[in-house]
Amino acid sequence: MRFLVTAIVAYLLYLLLTIGSGTLLLWNAAELIIGAIFALVVAALVKNRYLKRSLRMLNPVRWFIWFIYLFPFLFAMAQANVDVAYRVLTGRINPGIVKISPKLKTDMALTILANSITLTPGTLSINVDEETNDLYVHWINVKPEVLKEMPRDYHPICNSFPDWARRIAG
Amino acid sequence: MAGMIIAIVLMVAGVFFLTVSALGLLRFPDFYARTHAVGKSETLGSILTLSGLAVYNGLELSTVKILFILGFVLVANPTATHAIARAALRTGLQPWTRKKVEPREKRTEPS
Numbered sequence: 644m645r646f647l648v649t650a651i652v653a654y655l656l657y658l659l660l661t662i663g664s665g666t667l668l669l670w671n672a673a674e675l676i677i678g679a680i681f682a683l684v685v686a687a688l689v690k691n692r693y694l695k696r697s698l699r700m701l702n703p704v705r706w707f708i709w710f711i712y713l714f715p716f717l718f719a720m721a722q723a724n725v726d727v728a729y730r731v732l733t734g735r736i737n738p739g740i741v742k743i744s745p746k747l748k749t750d751m752a753l754t755i756l757a758n759s760i761t762l763t764p765g766t767l768s769i770n771v772d773e774e775t776n777d778l779y780v781h782w783i784n785v786k787p788e789v790l791k792e793m794p795r796d797y798h799p800i801c802n803s804f805p806d807w808a809r810r811i812a813g
Numbered sequence: 814m815a816g817m818i819i820a821i822v823l824m825v826a827g828v829f830f831l832t833v834s835a836l837g838l839l840r841f842p843d844f845y846a847r848t849h850a851v852g853k854s855e856t857l858g859s860i861l862t863l864s865g866l867a868v869y870n871g872l873e874l875s876t877v878k879i880l881f882i883l884g885f886v887l888v889a890n891p892t893a894t895h896a897i898a899r900a901a902l903r904t905g906l907q908p909w910t911r912k913k914v915e916p917r918e919k920r921t922e923p924s
Contacts (some may be wrong), residue, residue, distance in 0.1 A: 660881060663874045724830050724857045727850055731837040738846050739910050740902075761852050761891035767845065769898045781845045781898065781908065 650686035654678055709811050716759060719802065723764040730783065739785040740769065744777045745805035751812035753778075759804045820869035827861030830854045843909035844901055852894035859886050 657678035662669055730736050747753050753776055757768040760780060770779040837850025860883055867879045 656881075660878055662877075720853070720857055723853045724833070727837060727854050728830075728833045731833055731840055731850065734840065736841070736846060737910070738843070738908055740845075740908055757895060758888065758891040761894050762856060765849075767849050767852055767898060768895055769845075769902050779902070781849070783846060783849050 646686050649689060650682045653685045654682035657682060705811055708807075712807050712811060715807070716763070719759075719763040719804075723762060726764045736783050737785050738781060738783050740779055741782050741785065742777055742779055743805075744775070745808070747776055747805065747808060749812050752808040755812055756805055756808040759808065763802070763804065816868055816871065820865045823861050823865030823868060827858045827863075827865060829858075830861065831858035834858060844906055845898060845908045848894055848898050848901075852891060856886065856890040859890070 658670065658675075661674045661678065667675065745753075745756055747756060753771065757771065757778060760766050760768045760778070765783045767781040767783075768778055769781050771777070772779070831854070834850050834854035837854060838847050841847045841850060863879055863883045863886070867876045867883070870876045870879065
């Protein structure tokens, strides 16, 4: 079942990317055959990982929240790049690795958070503790006063992205 | 005409951020900081350049394909950055620091 769904999704994606390549219903024969072969290979490779406990992501409310999330995310991404440009030009950095405990439960939420952290100002996710779901984050401008309190508040490090990830896939 | 100008602005901004990424790669002191430059600036640079191309193309089939590639870059680039950084951490590379801000055991791989 998983195998079939994965293969069909992969095949549809391939067909979308090669649309308009020929006369056989918009595609040419070679593309159709190669696409089918690759879809089967991909499905065979990932069938045990893909779709694992991810039926909750079919809820349209979560998609809507995800769409809303794009706006603060894209803003933070632009900010992050200005920040990197500033640090490249001035050299004002104080890097270090810190640990945050976002208390997320699902793999999907953690994936969203880790990718968001990498793309947003000053932080880069490096490692995940899979038992406690803690993230190890490389922070390019460590503020020592934030590290003193234990349990550590993650808001100064990565804004409210853990909250967003929890809302989307928590 | 307006579309052309938007496309040019987007592409110039994209190239600027790609340049920043290359500069960061040269200027930052260690591996992890360099990963910052590559992970962030390169992603936004490619996204801006690609959206510039999409605007330049207008409403066409290839524009849809460009948007697909754009979404893929947005997901794949941070993931790849994460994989590289994790590999470095696992081989025991210590980050460059200005002064001691964290106890030593915090910086190492837990497992």
